[in-house]
Amino acid sequence: MSVLKISDLSIALPKGADRDHAVSQCSYEIGAGEILCVVGESGSGKSMTANALMGLLPEGVRVDHGTAEFGGKDILRVSEAEQRALRGDRIAMIFQEPMTALNPLMRIGDQIAEVYEAHGRHRPAERREKALELIREVQLPDPEKIIRAYPFQLSGGQRQRAMIAMALALEPELLIADEPTTALDVTTQAQILKLILDLREKHGMAVMFITHDFGVVAEIADRVIVMRYGEIVERGTATEVLENPQHDYTRRLLDAIPTGMVPQSVEVAKAPALEIRHLKKTYNTGGGLFREARAVRAIDDVSLTISRGEVLGLVGESGSGKSTLGRAVVRLVTPDSGSVMVGGTDMAALNDRELRAARHKVQMVFQDPYASLNPRHRVMRALTDGPIAKGVPKAQARDRARELMETVGLGADAVDRFPHEFSGGQRQRIGIARALAMDPELIIADEAVSALDVSIQAQVLDLLRDLRQRFDLSILFITHDLRVAAQLCDRIAVMQRGKLVEIGPVSEVFLNPQHDYTRTLLDAVPGGGWGQAAE
Amino acid sequence: MAIAGAILSRLLKAAITLLAIAILNFFLVHAAPGDPAAVLAGEAGAADEQMIADLRAQFGLDQPFYVQLARYVGNIVTLDLGYSFRQGQPVLELILERLPATLILTLTAFWISLVAGVALGVAASARVGKFTDTLITGTALLFYATPLYWAALMAVLVFSVQLGWLPGFGYETVGSGFGGLARALDILKHLILPALTLGLFFMAVYMRMTRASMLEVAQQDFVKTARAKGLNPATIRRRHILRNALLPVVTLAGLQAGQLVGGAVLTETVFAWPGIGRLMFESLAARDYNTILGVFLVSAAMVIVFNILTDLVYRLIDPRIGHKA
Numbered sequence: 062m063s064v065l066k067i068s069d070l071s072i073a074l075p076k077g078a079d080r081d082h083a084v085s086q087c088s089y090e091i092g093a094g095e096i097l098c099v100v101g102e103s104g105s106g107k108s109m110t111a112n113a114l115m116g117l118l119p120e121g122v123r124v125d126h127g128t129a130e131f132g133g134k135d136i137l138r139v140s141e142a143e144q145r146a147l148r149g150d151r152i153a154m155i156f157q158e159p160m161t162a163l164n165p166l167m168r169i170g171d172q173i174a175e176v177y178e179a180h181g182r183h184r185p186a187e188r189r190e191k192a193l194e195l196i197r198e199v200q201l202p203d204p205e206k207i208i209r210a211y212p213f214q215l216s217g218g219q220r221q222r223a224m225i226a227m228a229l230a231l232e233p234e235l236l237i238a239d240e241p242t243t244a245l246d247v248t249t250q251a252q253i254l255k256l257i258l259d260l261r262e263k264h265g266m267a268v269m270f271i272t273h274d275f276g277v278v279a280e281i282a283d284r285v286i287v288m289r290y291g292e293i294v295e296r297g298t299a300t301e302v303l304e305n306p307q308h309d310y311t312r313r314l315l316d317a318i319p320t321g322m323v324p325q326s327v328e329v330a331k332a333p334a335l336e337i338r339h340l341k342k343t344y345n346t347g348g349g350l351f352r353e354a355r356a357v358r359a360i361d362d363v364s365l366t367i368s369r370g371e372v373l374g375l376v377g378e379s380g381s382g383k384s385t386l387g388r389a390v391v392r393l394v395t396p397d398s399g400s401v402m403v404g405g406t407d408m409a410a411l412n413d414r415e416l417r418a419a420r421h422k423v424q425m426v427f428q429d430p431y432a433s434l435n436p437r438h439r440v441m442r443a444l445t446d447g448p449i450a451k452g453v454p455k456a457q458a459r460d461r462a463r464e465l466m467e468t469v470g471l472g473a474d475a476v477d478r479f480p481h482e483f484s485g486g487q488r489q490r491i492g493i494a495r496a497l498a499m500d501p502e503l504i505i506a507d508e509a510v511s512a513l514d515v516s517i518q519a520q521v522l523d524l525l526r527d528l529r530q531r532f533d534l535s536i537l538f539i540t541h542d543l544r545v546a547a548q549l550c551d552r553i554a555v556m557q558r559g560k561l562v563e564i565g566p567v568s569e570v571f572l573n574p575q576h577d578y579t580r581t582l583l584d585a586v587p588g589g590g591w592g593q594a595a596e
Numbered sequence: 597m598a599i600a601g602a603i604l605s606r607l608l609k610a611a612i613t614l615l616a617i618a619i620l621n622f623f624l625v626h627a628a629p630g631d632p633a634a635v636l637a638g639e640a641g642a643a644d645e646q647m648i649a650d651l652r653a654q655f656g657l658d659q660p661f662y663v664q665l666a667r668y669v670g671n672i673v674t675l676d677l678g679y680s681f682r683q684g685q686p687v688l689e690l691i692l693e694r695l696p697a698t699l700i701l702t703l704t705a706f707w708i709s710l711v712a713g714v715a716l717g718v719a720a721s722a723r724v725g726k727f728t729d730t731l732i733t734g735t736a737l738l739f740y741a742t743p744l745y746w747a748a749l750m751a752v753l754v755f756s757v758q759l760g761w762l763p764g765f766g767y768e769t770v771g772s773g774f775g776g777l778a779r780a781l782d783i784l785k786h787l788i789l790p791a792l793t794l795g796l797f798f799m800a801v802y803m804r805m806t807r808a809s810m811l812e813v814a815q816q817d818f819v820k821t822a823r824a825k826g827l828n829p830a831t832i833r834r835r836h837i838l839r840n841a842l843l844p845v846v847t848l849a850g851l852q853a854g855q856l857v858g859g860a861v862l863t864e865t866v867f868a869w870p871g872i873g874r875l876m877f878e879s880l881a882a883r884d885y886n887t888i889l890g891v892f893l894v895s896a897a898m899v900i901v902f903n904i905l906t907d908l909v910y911r912l913i914d915p916r917i918g919h920k921a
Contacts, residue, residue, distance in 0.1 A: 117823055149826035156824075161817040166839050166914060175835075179827040211915045227825065 063090040064234050064267040065114070070127035070137075072109050072118070072291075083109040083122060084291045091235065096261060096268040098278045098299070100314070101288035102514040107271050109291075111237045113137060114269075115154055116144035131235070150180050153228035157240035159220035163212040169196075169223050170208030176230040195226040199256060217379070218249035225256065232264055239271045242587075246378040246541055251585035254280050273515060275315055276544070279303055279588030287311045313516060333402070334503050334535035335367040335390065340399035340409070342382075342389055359385040360396065361559035367503065370533040372525075374550030374567070376543055376582065382559040387505045387539050391423045392416055404502040421451050424496035428508035430488035434480040440466070440491055441476040444498045451499065458498075465494040469524060486517035490524065497528070505537045510545060522548055543586055547571055555579045606907065610900045617896045618672050621889050622665055672893065678886035682879070687890035691872065695894070697767050698871030700783070701863070702856040704791040709798035710849055716799070717806025717845075718838060724811060732803065740800035748793045748866040755789060762789050765868035790867040794860055798852055805848055809841035816840075843914060850906025854899035858891075 072084040084106040091097045101107040112118045114129055114136065128135040136147060148154075156162045164172060173195055174188035183191060189208070196204040199222040212220055221241060228236055238257065242250040258281060261268055270281060278285055282299040287308065295308040306312045342360040359382040367373045377383045388394040390401050392408050401408040403422045411419055427433040434443055444462035449455055463473035469490040471483075480488055489509060496504050506525070510518045526549060528534055540546050546553055547567055554564040555578065563576040574580045652658045656667060671678065677687035720732040739747075756764030768774070768782045813819065814837050822836045861873035868874075872891060879887040911917050 115824055117820060145826050145828065147826070148824055154824045156817060156821065158817055162821045164818040164822070164836050164840070165916065167835075175822075175827065176825045179825050179831070213916050224821070227821075 063092050064095075064131065065091045065269070066130040067110070068128050068130070070110065070113070070129065071125050072106070072113055073123055073125040075121035079104075080290065082106075082125075082291050084113075084288075086127070087288075087291075087293050088127075089286055089293070089296065091267045091269055093234070093267055094261060094265045096258075096270055096281055096283045098282035098285045099269060099271045099288060100273065100275065100278055100285060102273055102314075102516060104290075105288040106291035107288050108239050111154065111239050111269065111271060114235075114237065115148055115152060116141070117154075146180070149176050149227075149233075150231045151233050152235045152237065153231070153233040154237040154239065155221070155224045155228050155241045157243050159217050159224055159244060162224055163220055165212055167211070168208070169210050169212065169215070173208075173223070173227050173230060176227050180231060182231070191230070192226075195230060196223075198229065198260075199223070199226045201226075216249075217245055218253065221245065221249075221253055222256070225253075225260070229260065229264070233266055235267045235269065237269045237271070240273070241270075242277060243272070243274070247543065247582060247587075248378060248585040250277075250587060251280075254587065257281065274587065275303065275515075276586065276588030281587075287314070316519075332369045333366045334369045334371070334404070335365075335537065336400075336402040337363060337365050337386075337390070338400045338402070339364055340386070340389060340396050340401065342385055342394060342396045358382075358559040360389060362399075363556075363559075363561045364399075365554055365561060365564060367535050367537060369535055370529070371552065372529060372534075372536040372538055372550045374546035374553045375537060375539045375556060376541065376546050376553060377556035378541060378582075380558075381556040383539050383541075383556045384507055386556070387425070387507050387537060390503070390505060390537065391420075391425055393425075421447065421499040422502045424499050424501040424504050426489070426492045426496050426504060426506040426509040428511055430485045430492055430512065431480075433492055434488060434495075436480055439477055439479055443480075443491065443495055444476065447495070447499050461498060462494075465497055466491075468497070468528070469494045484517075486513055486521060489513060489521050493521075493524065493528070497532070503535045503537065505539065507539045508541065509538070511540065511542060518545065525549060543571075543582060555582065602911075603904070603908070606904050610904065613900060614893070614897055615669070615672075618669065618893055619665070621892050622668050625885050625889060626661075626664075677890040677893070680879075680884055680887045682882050682884040682887065687886050690875065690887060691890055691894055694870060694872045694875050695857075697869060698857060698860060698864070698873060700787065701790055701794065701869055701871060702860050704787060705795035705798070705860075705863075706849075706853060706856060708791060708795035709852075710802055710845075712795070713799040713802025714806045714842070714845060716803040718810060718833070720803065720807045721810035721814070722833065724807075729807075733807070736800035736803045739796040740804075742796075744793065744797060744862050745866055747796060748790070748863060751789050751793050752866070762786075764789065765866075767870050790860075790863050790869055793867075794863045801848065802845060805845050806841060809844050810837055813837045813841045839913065843910075846906065846909055846913065850902060850909075853902035853906065856902065857898040858895040 067090070068088050070084055070087045071082050074081060074083050087110065089097070099107045099110070109118070109122065112122075113124050114131075116136075118124070124137050127137070129137045131147075132151065134143075136144065136152075139147075163169070170189060170192045173192040174185075177183050177188045177191060178185075182188075193204050193208055196207050201207045201219055201222050207215070207219075207223075212223075215223065224241075236257075241257075242253050245253060254277065257268065257270075260266070270277075272278060278299060285295075285297060285299050285302040286293055287295040287302065287310065289310050295302060295306065295311045297307075302311060303315070306315055340360050340363045341358070344357045344359055361382070363382075363386060365373070375383045375386065385394055389396045390403070390408060392401075392411070396409050399409060403419075406419050406422065408416075408419065408423065434440075438446075441459065441462055444465060445455070445458040448458040448461065453461070459476075462476055466475050467473050471487060471490055471494075475483075480491070483491065492509070509525075510521050513521060522545065525536070529536060536549075538546065538550055550567050552565060553567050553570040555562050555570065555576065557578045563570060563574065563579045565575075570579060571583065574583060649658070656664060659667075675688060677691070679685075680687050680690055683690055716732050716736065720729045723729050752764040755762050763769070763786050767786055768779065769786075774782050810833075819832060819836055822832045827835075857872055858876065860869075860871060861877055863869065864871045864873040865877060872894070875887065876891045878884075879891065
């Protein structure tokens with residue numbers, strides 16, 4: 062018996078968009094208690110369908126054809142008031158960004174209780190009780206405290222649990238989850254996925270799960286729909302689609318996923334590009350709801366070496382100190398003690414003036430390709446500002462910029478364009494070219510491919526691999542994604558709560574992890590079992 | 597607990613700031629050419645050297661610099677702001693006499709502008725792009741662009757001279773002998789025109805700020821969450837959008853509140869309102885140094901007080917403040 066039946070749905074985009082329809086002629090059903098994964102890359106139109114079902118389409122976007130039958134009615138054609146009555150009651154939705162999806166000025170308990178208020182259920186005192194029950198059900202710690210907490214006092218995973226509590230409040234028949242785990246750590250993601258599976262079991266609701274991650278699909282899906290440019294290119298049960306994909310696009314997406322396949326480490330020269338010795342950095346934080354004022358050891362006596370021409374993957378969850386370590390190497394963060402030797406210079410010991418002269422030795426590629434380039438500067442300026450400040454003659458810097466754009470595959474002519482004229486993946490290539498322009502001894506890539514779609518991710522990883530071979534680059538590759546780390550790195554270092562818990566060749570760490578935490582991380586990788594089965 | 601500690605530390609900082617301002621004022625006045633003795637003597641008519649010297653001795657102006665500074669700071673600490681030779685009254689008395697009139701005027705204008713500005717901003721943002729929005733935005737732009745003195749003069753001309761609805765100047769009807777409620781009503785009547793005139797400009801500013809802020813917050817993820825809960829639009833606007841949108845408005849209001857004492861010079865002059873602003877204006881013209889210094893100090897104190905109040909209001913609205921390290 063199907064809960065939702067979408068027939069021939071088309072959603073029109075406003076004039077001037079990159080295509081006419083966000084979604085065109087899509088038909089599918091979701092049965093009671095079934096989890097349907099809608100998979101696609103950004104811009105594939107997968108979220109638009111969800112928004113249409115909720116009546117939350119952005120300004121200018123409208124349904125121009127088709128029906129969505131839910132509870133005996135076409136919910137695309139009912140009045141706004143009827144739609145409002147459905148929302149949060151019989152259809153509920155959770156979103157991608159738990160950090161911004163909650164009102165920062167309202168207590169968690171009030172935000173949950175508000176769902177009952179919106180639909181006129183229960184008296185105010187009972188609403189609080191119900192909220193408390195929900196908080197328990199989604200396994201948030203210390204419910205009595207959580208109910209009075211503000212969002213900023215919760216971690217990302219806890220916020221997503223709070224969102225799920227809201228969605229469950231009125232026991233919806235259909236839960237729409239729009240990339241609910243994309244912004245979360247791998248272990249947190251595993252917990253949230255398990256929670257959704259448990260709740261489906263308990264409440265028997267249908268789940269429409271939107272994701273770009275086939276690992277997640279392998280973990281949770283009953284049936285799968287693959288979308289591209291607003292059209293369904295493939296559909297079937299999870300096993301069918303994962304093991305026997307029919308469409309080229311699906312195959313490409315699946316291929317692009319880094320699997321359990323572990324590359325052989327390349328033999329590297331012994332000369333170190335980076336030598337970190339007993340590095341320490343402590344932050345003193347104020348008290349929060351669940352913690353007293355305390356000192357957080359972001360980097361707790363870490364020592365490691367990266368040889369010339371080596372790629373070292375630094376993995377860990379958020380808060381593990383991996384980014385702080387990267388920043389300490391560039392001296393965006395000044396460590397409390399220890400040394401960071403780059404090409405014979407101790408970056409940790411330089412004063413401001415010396416530091417400015419030495420900055421070019423280490424260059425960073427940042428996570429967000431949209432925010433890390435000045436939108437008002439042409440690419441040429443982004444690529445030449447650094448070298449010119451370092452003392453390279455202007456003409457030479459400009460020639461080098463053109464050459465680098467060629468190297469990263471964007472073409473020399475692209476230097477005259479502005480960042481907004483490029484896609485996310487292209488911008489990340491510019492970010493890489495910008496780092497190379499300084500002729501650094503070491504490149505630090507901080508989650509450099511994490512914000513990219515999986516097929517774009519694969520291309521950027523290919524580029525890094527290629528560059529590393531051609532220019533003998535040394536890279537500190539910081540990532541939370543073990544599958545990505547496995548693809549590029551020679552050795553892997555695992556950090557937990559500021560400490561380096563394990564370091565070794567990639568095959569050793571993956572196939573024979575020594576530390577419990579490494580095993581936990583590996584187990585939490587979504588679709589891990591499927592990845593190995595496919596080998 | 598945390599709030600009490602925060603207030604205490606703010607008050608301590610405020611006292612230090614105030615002292616620094618007082619000392620700065622002292623230097624500023626002493627850097628000006630001529631001294632009060634010469635001015636006074638000049639005003640008394642024929643001034644000979646002996647008379648100026650006598651006056652200097654009388655006011656301690658013949659003392660070494662540091663002695664004068666120490667005496668001045670000591671006086672301030674004991675709330676002795678000196679004597680206005682011009683008005684023949686202690687400065688503190690003079691200021692306390694004028695302060696209520698100014699505060700009544702500026703606080704009224706402040707609340708009118710804040711409440712009306714936010715209300716209009718919310719109304720405009722709710723119907724963005726429609727006629728109501730255009731009307732509100734256009735009117736606000738007009739108020740914003742109109743010079744204050746011109747608006748004040750026109751208001752007097754229309755409502756007082758032509759229509760005769762409201763008194764055009766003064767604080768209350770002189771010699772009316774009103775007491776109690778009748779007096780309050782009389783003051784209220786006198787208050788309307790100057791308060792409205794003064795409030796219009798800032799009303800326009802708050803309106804634009806609120807509108808822009810509402811539109812921005814409306815785009816945020818948590819508003820979508822609120823809609824996904826099935827809340828009705830009015831509740832979403834009030835509970836989720838407005839509260840978040842008010843944060844920048846409060847910042848701006850705090851800045852304006854600092855100007856409550858000194859910012860009404862023009863309005864007070866046009867409407868012959870016996871407030872601090874006019875006192876300062878007159879003292880400047882007459883080189884009444886003690887009074888000028890006193891007014892400076894009181895204005896500075898007010899800025900500091902309102903800054904602390906703004907911070908407290910901010911803490912009430914935004915739970916994140918005071919929690920972060």
